[in-house]
Amino acid sequence: MPPKQKTDAERQQLRALIIDAARDLFVSRGVEAVTMREIAKRIGYSATSIYLHFADKDALLRSICDTDFLALATKLKTTFQIADPLARMLALGRGYAAFALSHPNHYRLMFMTKHTPYDPELSSLHQNNAEQDAYFQLKMVVKDVYDEGYFREDLKDVDLIAQTVWASTHGVCSLQINMAEDKWIHWADIEARLQLMQTVMMRGLLKQDIREEK
Amino acid sequence: MPPKQKTDAERQQLRALIIDAARDLFVSRGVEAVTMREIAKRIGYSATSIYLHFADKDALLRSICDTDFLALATKLKTTFQIADPLARMLALGRGYAAFALSHPNHYRLMFMTKHTPYDPELSSLHQNNAEQDAYFQLKMVVKDVYDEGYFREDLKDVDLIAQTVWASTHGVCSLQINMAEDKWIHWADIEARLQLMQTVMMRGLLKQDIREEK
DNA sequence: TTGTTAACTTAACATTGTTAATGTATATAT
DNA sequence: ATATATACATTAACAATGTTAAGTTAACAA
Numbered sequence: 001m002p003p004k005q006k007t008d009a010e011r012q013q014l015r016a017l018i019i020d021a022a023r024d025l026f027v028s029r030g031v032e033a034v035t036m037r038e039i040a041k042r043i044g045y046s047a048t049s050i051y052l053h054f055a056d057k058d059a060l061l062r063s064i065c066d067t068d069f070l071a072l073a074t075k076l077k078t079t080f081q082i083a084d085p086l087a088r089m090l091a092l093g094r095g096y097a098a099f100a101l102s103h104p105n106h107y108r109l110m111f112m113t114k115h116t117p118y119d120p121e122l123s124s125l126h127q128n129n130a131e132q133d134a135y136f137q138l139k140m141v142v143k144d145v146y147d148e149g150y151f152r153e154d155l156k157d158v159d160l161i162a163q164t165v166w167a168s169t170h171g172v173c174s175l176q177i178n179m180a181e182d183k184w185i186h187w188a189d190i191e192a193r194l195q196l197m198q199t200v201m202m203r204g205l206l207k208q209d210i211r212e213e214k
Numbered sequence: 215m216p217p218k219q220k221t222d223a224e225r226q227q228l229r230a231l232i233i234d235a236a237r238d239l240f241v242s243r244g245v246e247a248v249t250m251r252e253i254a255k256r257i258g259y260s261a262t263s264i265y266l267h268f269a270d271k272d273a274l275l276r277s278i279c280d281t282d283f284l285a286l287a288t289k290l291k292t293t294f295q296i297a298d299p300l301a302r303m304l305a306l307g308r309g310y311a312a313f314a315l316s317h318p319n320h321y322r323l324m325f326m327t328k329h330t331p332y333d334p335e336l337s338s339l340h341q342n343n344a345e346q347d348a349y350f351q352l353k354m355v356v357k358d359v360y361d362e363g364y365f366r367e368d369l370k371d372v373d374l375i376a377q378t379v380w381a382s383t384h385g386v387c388s389l390q391i392n393m394a395e396d397k398w399i400h401w402a403d404i405e406a407r408l409q410l411m412q413t414v415m416m417r418g419l420l421k422q423d424i425r426e427e428k
Numbered sequence: 429t430t431g432t433t434a435a436c437t438t439a440a441c442a443t444t445g446t447t448a449a450t451g452t453a454t455a456t457a458t
Numbered sequence: 459a460t461a462t463a464t465a466c467a468t469t470a471a472c473a474a475t476g477t478t479a480a481g482t483t484a485a486c487a488a
Contacts, residue, residue: 006466030328032246036445046468048446057445112326112388114244117395127398135399155410160402163389164410171385174326175377181331184341185349188374196369196378204414219434219485249475260437262477271476 015053015063017043023064027105031061031113058116061109066124068106072099073125073134080130085144086210090198092141093169096134097194100173112174138162150210161205168201169194229267229277231257237278241319245275245327272330275323280338282320286313287339287348294344299358300424304412306355307383310348311408314387326388352376364424375419382415383408 006014021042025034036057040047054060076095082088100107120127128136142162145151155161172193180187187193203211220228235256239248250271254261268274290309296302314321334341342350356376359365369375386407394401401407417425 035443037443048469049467051446052466108328112392114322114392117397118393119397121397123398157402157406159400160406160410163399163402163407164386164414167385167389167407167411168382169385170389171381171383172378174388175381175384178326178328179332183331183333183335184337184347185377186373188371188377192371192374193377193381196374197381200378200418201414202418204416204418250477251475262438263436265477266435 011053018050018053018060019064019067022060023068023106026061026064026109027103030105031109061115062122063124065110065115065118068103068110069123069125069134070132071106072096072110073132073137075099076134076137077131079137079141085141085148086150086206089141089145089165090202092138093165093198094194097169097173100169101176101190104177107173108177111170112178135162135166138166150206152205152207155205165201165205168197172197225267232264232267232274233278233281236274237282237320240275240278240323241317244319245323276329276336277338279324279329279332282317282324283337283339283348284346285320286310286324287346287351289313290348290351291345293351293355299355299362300364300420303355303359303379304416306352307379307412308408311383311387314383315390315404318391321387322391325384326392349376349380352380364420366419366421369419379415379419382411386411 018039022034022039025039025042035047036050037047040050050060054063076092076099079088079091079095082091125132127133130137130140139158139162142165143158146155146158146161151161172190176187176190176193179185180190232253236248236253239253239256249261250264251261254264264274268277290306290313293302293305293309296305339346341347344351344354353372353376356379357372360369360372360375365375386404390401390404390407393399394404
């Protein structure tokens with residue numbers, strides 16, 4: 001029994017309801033294990049109603065990722081208040097890892113799951129926006145450190161540096177998320193692994209005198 | 215029309231046939247996109263025949279991973295002939311990355327896909343065997359470098375070092391495999407990213423005089 | 429010859445994502 | 459006030475999937 005003509009706000013609200021329910025289920029049991037019918041049941045609608053708001057399951061997943069990317073960027077934004085570029089870069093890394101490890105299934109959806117390529121055209125987020133684009137945030141802080149002249153002489157490509165910094169933290173976090181339960185490896189403490197990775201990266205990227213100053 | 219009573223060798227052969235066909239398909243189109251019927255068709259059997267050799271799709275996947283872990287260890291074994299521990303460690307990293315990037319879907323199955331925990335008990339491979347256990351190979355070479363006294367004074371935990379080295383290369387490779395197609399990031403060349411990561415890690419892990427010697 | 433059984437196939441099931449067909453209550457037009 | 463159109467929702471249905479149950483066939487043992 002549909003009360004007709006929802007306002008835009010109401011429709012947005014239902015969209016959010018679907019997204020939240022879906023994320024909850026995806027996050028606790030994995031994307032493929034969750035059915036459209038199940039998501040629908042959770043919010044008291046029929047499965048097909050979801051298709052009035054999302055083209056298909058993948059589009060729903062994409063929307064969830066969009067909101068999670070925004071959540072990540074919002075969290076990392078708090079580092080902007082740190083004046084020293086180097087301290088800011090380290091804080092960004094720590095914040096990123098904290099997000100990854102406290103929302104492992106979000107992180108899996110965002111960075112570890114096979115997907116149709118992310119495309120700024122198809123996203124509700126704005127690329128190169130400091131409030132919404134976490135990669136842009138990283139690039140900015142790396143650029144600030146670069147502009148201070150802290151990086152070694154042979155490091156000139158800000159994108160390359162940013163991607164290497166990203167990969168280092170992503171490596172630790174993604175191994176933790178995907179392999180921590182395995183009996184094959186006797187894992188060192190995750191905090192120790194994160195700390196060592198940051199230390200090693202700083203040693204490898206920065207000029208010696210900058211490191212000694214700290 | 216079943217000619218009865220296969221020998222053990224024949225049954226092993228059919229198992230291998232299934233594994234090879236399944237891997238081929240998994241690797242080219244992803245695990246979930248491939249159906250049991252399709253695998254069966256490829257080798258001229260019916261889908262249900264596969265269940266005579268593997269409990270379910272996941273067990274089949276596990277067997278494939280086992281053979282791929284062995285393939286990785288076998289590939290990395292070629293580095294054993296390098297006398298210098300440091301050069302050996304670098305070669306191991308390069309070999310690992312080459313494997314990951316030339317078999318991205320294998321790699322995805324092995325290290326990026328959610329799985330029931332790997333357990334030495336349940337594997338056909340032997341843990342801590344230099345021929346079969348790639349992590350053990352890494353640990354060994356890290357230990358050799360450690361024994362030479364090449365690592366910085368503050369680095370004492372071989373497992374922690376090994377896991378950090380692993381995470382660095384895994385980070386680059388897994389981002390490449392999962393995100394390279396995304397339009398959001400303007401990716402630097404993958405070779406440059408691998409090279410910089412190795413350089414940075416060596417700078418961060420090794421004593422200064424060792425690095426200058428090279 | 430007659431069972432027995434291993435190897436294999438066909439049928440069948442429950443579940444999935446998704447589309448088509450249908451209903452229903454409201455908003456608008458008359 | 460009545461009719462019509464339409465937005466919102468549901469139920470039915472489809473093709474495809476992993477998997478199980480129920481045959482079928484051929485080799486061997488008695």
